[in-house]
Every structure is written in structure tokens, then in C-alpha cells.
Amino acid sequence: MARLREGLRVQLNVIQALTSRELMTRFGRENIGFLWIMVEPLLFAALVGIAWSFIRGPVNDEINVFAFVVTGYIPLTFLRHSFGRSAKIFVANSALLYHRQVKVLDFIFVRVLIESVGAMMAYMFAGIVLAFFGLFPFPADIGVLVLGWAIYIFFVLSLCTILAPVSEVSDVVEKLVPVSIYVSIPFSGVFNMASWLSPELREILMWSPLVSGMELMRYGLFGSAVTPYYDLGKAFGVSIVCLLIGLILCRRIRRTMTVT
Amino acid sequence: MIETRNLHMDYRSGHVTKHVLKGVDFTIKPRDRIGLLGRNGAGKSTLIRLIGGVEMPTKGKVIRRMTCSWPLGFSGGFQGSLTGYDNARFISRIYDKNYSEMKEFVEEFTELGSNLKMPVKIYSSGMRARLAFALSLAIEFECYLIDEVIMVGDKSFQDKCKEEFFEKRPDRALLLASHSLETVQQYCNRAIVLKDGRATTYEDVSEAVAVYKKL
Known part of the structure; x- marks a missing residue:
């Protein structure tokens, strides 16, 4: 027990050190970095929102199209950045593996942590800016909104633990990452609610924790204006299975890794 | 104390496997100053990386009962x-x-x-x-792993290392991989010669140096 606590304390130190290192290398020199995380989704939402309102006119009085687009796009950006940065993450950081207490999992954990904090800040920022123009509601239930985010982040983290070790073994995987992100759009509830789909399709999509997470986020935000569909059991079950596979893969790859 | 037990290390690249270490056993005790000798590619750096825990052995294990530095070398860290x-x-x-x-x-x-x-x-x-x-x-640290790197320093740096390691910290252990026989003879009280993936320990450094010269 004492050893476990000591180990946890060391890992906490490592995570703290890696986080500040990561923030320094990425945002230290030019502070535009963190700002850009927040501005980019807003820009995208503005452009798509404008295009949409011209093409289709006001679709739904209760859900604003700007708010709908931005709440879909920001979690997707988080997913894209996390996946993109997880590929080859072990080799990219291998100089730090010279220190025994630095584990490969720390790299993944820190990346996902920073991306998720950035994404949630962007969410708040976009919400505040849009609310200023009357285009964004005050969250109906902040607890549900946070639960949705938590499910989304947990699943992305567990996928990253699979992606990172696999990308070390196969170069193809790294190349396939962008493609798989675009393919995942329909399965992640970015631009649609599950209630707009047929019951059969909806049933299948419930296997994707991304959909459950997104539905909950939107329900927490828009409240009774939307009808959410989610399956907490499947969302956590799928995430935990992925995480277990990921942990095993990380361990195996680390054992045979050449550190330069 | 640091102990290696039957260490094996293979590097694989495609279909080619290189057996770098084929069962290495030795012990580093407190205050030990061990010189690690061997030709290029004999596995000196590999052995140091395994002891430092940077890479994992294919077989066998490293038991660390002293705190041990990361491998101090040209890269990494x-x-x-x-x-x-x-x-x-x-x-x-x-x-x-x-x-x-x-x-x-x-x-x-x-x-x-x-x-x-x-x-x-x-x-x-x-x-x-x-x-x-x-x-x-x-x-x-209680044990320092040094891969070649002392020799790149200038005179003042080498003097400083000598002072810090040998005068101020005589109780520490040292594993020093080097091609500089002079350094090894000057600093070490034991030596290991790596050849064909196996290690031989010599209590007498000049004997190890003689063996190394014949490799």
C-alpha cells in the first residue's frame, strides 16, 4: 500500500512536469497557440452556421444552428487533435524515457489532458461569445453536460492508448488516422442528433460512446428542446474494454521498444 | 547493490535478429568502480541502457537495490x-x-x-x-551509469568530475563504459570485458585491459 502511494506520488510529479513541458514547447514562445484552439471552432461554427442558415433557412426555433454546430465541432476537434498527437508519441518523446519513472502512458495521458482542457475552454469561450449575440443558451443541466464530456474524453483516452502503441509498429496506421477521423464523423453524433435517425440505425450507434457522450452534452445544454438517446452501460463498457486492450498493447510495445 | 541475472538482449529489424547480449551476470556493490570494456558493437551501451531501465531485456532481469542514474551518454535524457x-x-x-x-x-x-x-x-x-x-x-544517486561521455569533456570538466566523484563522493558506485584505457585504469577497481554477448569480470583492472587489447 505504501509502495502504491509512493508510486502514485511519483507519477503525479511526472504528469505535472510533462504537462508544463508540453505547454512550454507548444504555447510558450507564441501565445497565440492556446488562443487559436478557442478561435478555430468559433470561426468554423460561424461559417457553417451562416452557410446553413442561407441554404435551409431557420430549421428549428429552439435549437440555434450556430450553437448546434459549435457543440458538435469542438469535441470533434478534441478527438482529432488527440488522435493526431497520439500517433508515434512514444518515439517522439523517447529521450525522456531515459528517466525510469517516466512511463509511456504518461505521454498519452498528458496529451489527452491538455487537449481536453483546451477543448472545454474553447467550449466555454464559444458559448460566451455566441451567448453575447443571443445565439447560445445557458446550459439546462450543467451536470449532464459535464457527464457527456467525461464519457467522450474517457473513450478518446482509451482509443489513444490503442492507437499510440499500434502506430509504433505500423506506419500504415499513422497514415490512416486522418481518414478514420472523417469516417468517424457519422458515428460520433457531430452534426446530428440520434433522434433524427431511424430506430435501427440508432440502435447500432448506441455502441459508440462518442454518440452517447455527444447526446448527453447536447441534452445538458439544450434541455428539453432535444430528445437524447444514450446508453451509459454500453458507453462505459466499450470504453473500459478499449482501455484494457490499450494498456496491454502499451506494455507489450514498451518491452520491445528501442529507445534512441 | 545492483544485480543482473542472465540478461539477454535481441534487436530485431525485419527478419534479421541480432543477439547483442547472451546471458550477462554481474553485481555492482556500493563503492564499486567498474570499467566496462569491449569493442564497438560489443553491447556496452545496450548493457548500460538495460541497467538504467531505458530498455527492457529480452530475457533475464535487473535487480536494483540502489538508486541508479539514467545512462549519462551522448543522447537521451x-x-x-x-x-x-x-x-x-x-x-x-x-x-x-x-x-x-x-x-x-x-x-x-x-x-x-x-x-x-x-x-x-x-x-x-x-x-x-x-x-x-x-x-x-x-x-x-547511489550508482552512476556513464556511457563514454566523460571523455568528451575538456580538462577542467574532467578535473571537476574527478573531484566530485572520487574526492567528494567515494561511497558511490560507478559503471563506466569507455575506450579510454587510461581513464579506466585510473578510476576503476574492477573491470568487465564484453565479448560475443558475454561478460567476464576481472578483479584486476590491468588484467582486463590486457584481455581487451588482444580483442
């Missing part, structure tokens, strides 16, 4: 894009040491001055060696 100071801060955090004390020691030991504000990737190997030694000395 630093984040190239960060400055010397930032690297020092990172290392002080992960080894749970007071940063301001460490900073003071690093400034004094390395004599790098304003270079510490530059990214480590532009450092020469001598400058890197100074920084690595300063940081690891500030952490106070």
Missing part, C-alpha cells in the same frame, strides 16, 4: 527544444528535488552561463555532458 534551465526544472520535478538548489549547483558546475537559456539541441556534446553530469550529481 533531455528535451532538445527546451532550454538548459527548463530541462533542469523538468528533471528536478520528476526526481522530486528542490529546483532552486539544483539550479545553483548546475550553474556552478557547468559554467555554461547564458547558454543555459538556449535550447539544448544546439549544445555541443561537451556542453550536454556538463549539464547531464551536473543534474545527476545534484540528484545524488
Whole structure:
């Protein structure tokens, strides 16, 4: 027990050190970095929102199209950045593996942590800016909104633990990452609610924790204006299975890794 | 004490497998100064990386009962894009040491001055060696793993290393991989010769040096 606590304390130190290192290398020199995380989704939402309102006119009085687009796009950006940065993450950081207490999992954990904090800040920022123009509601239930985010982040983290070790073994995987992100759009509830789909399709999509997470986020935000569909059991079950596979893969790859 | 038990290490590249270590056993006791000799490619760096826990052996194990430095060598341990100071801060955090004390020691030991504000990737190997030694000395390990790197330093650096390791810290253990027979003879009380993936330990350093010369 004492050893476990000591180990946890060391890992906490490592995570703290890696986080500040990561923030320094990425945002230290030019502070535009963190700002850009927040501005980019807003820009995208503005452009798509404008295009949409011209093409289709006001679709739904209760859900604003700007708010709908931005709440879909920001979690997707988080997913894209996390996946993109997880590929080859072990080799990219291998100089730090010279220190025994630095584990490969720390790299993944820190990346996902920073991306998720950035994404949630962007969410708040976009919400505040849009609310200023009357285009964004005050969250109906902040607890549900946070639960949705938590499910989304947990699943992305567990996928990253699979992606990172696999990308070390196969170069193809790294190349396939962008493609798989675009393919995942329909399965992640970015631009649609599950209630707009047929019951059969909806049933299948419930296997994707991304959909459950997104539905909950939107329900927490828009409240009774939307009808959410989610399956907490499947969302956590799928995430935990992925995480277990990921942990095993990380361990195996680390054992045979050449550190330069 | 650090002990290696039946260490095997293979490197695989495609269909080619190279057996670098084929069962290495030895022990590093406190106060041991061990020279590690062997030709290029004999597995000196590999052995040091395994003992440091940077890579994992294919078979066998390393038992560490002393705190042990990371392998101090030409590469590894630093984040190239960060400055010397930032690297020092990172290392002080992960080894749970007071940063301001460490900073003071690093400034004094390395004599790098304003270079510490530059990214480590532009450092020469001598400058890197100074920084690595300063940081690891500030952490106070019980055993130091040194891969070649003392020899890249200039005279003043070598004198400093000698002073810090041999005069101020005679109780520490040292594993020193080197081609400089002079250094090994001067500093070490035991030696290991690596050949064909196996290690032979010699209690008499000059005997080991004679064997190495015939390789």
C-alpha cells in the first residue's frame, strides 16, 4: 500500500512536469497557440452556421444552428487533435524515457489532458461569445453536460492508448488516422442528433460512446428542446474494454521498444 | 547493490535478429568502480541502457537495490527544444528535488552561463555532458551509469568530475563504459570485458585491459 502511494506520488510529479513541458514547447514562445484552439471552432461554427442558415433557412426555433454546430465541432476537434498527437508519441518523446519513472502512458495521458482542457475552454469561450449575440443558451443541466464530456474524453483516452502503441509498429496506421477521423464523423453524433435517425440505425450507434457522450452534452445544454438517446452501460463498457486492450498493447510495445 | 541475472538482449529489424547480449551476470556493490570494456558493437551501451531501465531485456532481469542514474551518454535524457534551465526544472520535478538548489549547483558546475537559456539541441556534446553530469550529481544517486561521455569533456570538466566523484563522493558506485584505457585504469577497481554477448569480470583492472587489447 505504501509502495502504491509512493508510486502514485511519483507519477503525479511526472504528469505535472510533462504537462508544463508540453505547454512550454507548444504555447510558450507564441501565445497565440492556446488562443487559436478557442478561435478555430468559433470561426468554423460561424461559417457553417451562416452557410446553413442561407441554404435551409431557420430549421428549428429552439435549437440555434450556430450553437448546434459549435457543440458538435469542438469535441470533434478534441478527438482529432488527440488522435493526431497520439500517433508515434512514444518515439517522439523517447529521450525522456531515459528517466525510469517516466512511463509511456504518461505521454498519452498528458496529451489527452491538455487537449481536453483546451477543448472545454474553447467550449466555454464559444458559448460566451455566441451567448453575447443571443445565439447560445445557458446550459439546462450543467451536470449532464459535464457527464457527456467525461464519457467522450474517457473513450478518446482509451482509443489513444490503442492507437499510440499500434502506430509504433505500423506506419500504415499513422497514415490512416486522418481518414478514420472523417469516417468517424457519422458515428460520433457531430452534426446530428440520434433522434433524427431511424430506430435501427440508432440502435447500432448506441455502441459508440462518442454518440452517447455527444447526446448527453447536447441534452445538458439544450434541455428539453432535444430528445437524447444514450446508453451509459454500453458507453462505459466499450470504453473500459478499449482501455484494457490499450494498456496491454502499451506494455507489450514498451518491452520491445528501442529507445534512441 | 545492483544485480543482473542472465540478461539477454535481441534487436530485431525485419527478419534479421541480432543477439547483442547472451546471458550477462554481474553485481555492482556500493563503492564499486567498474570499467566496462569491449569493442564497438560489443553491447556496452545496450548493457548500460538495460541497467538504467531505458530498455527492457529480452530475457533475464535487473535487480536494483540502489538508486541508479539514467545512462549519462551522448543522447537521451533531455528535451532538445527546451532550454538548459527548463530541462533542469523538468528533471528536478520528476526526481522530486528542490529546483532552486539544483539550479545553483548546475550553474556552478557547468559554467555554461547564458547558454543555459538556449535550447539544448544546439549544445555541443561537451556542453550536454556538463549539464547531464551536473543534474545527476545534484540528484545524488547511489550508482552512476556513464556511457563514454566523460571523455568528451575538456580538462577542467574532467578535473571537476574527478573531484566530485572520487574526492567528494567515494561511497558511490560507478559503471563506466569507455575506450579510454587510461581513464579506466585510473578510476576503476574492477573491470568487465564484453565479448560475443558475454561478460567476464576481472578483479584486476590491468588484467582486463590486457584481455581487451588482444580483442
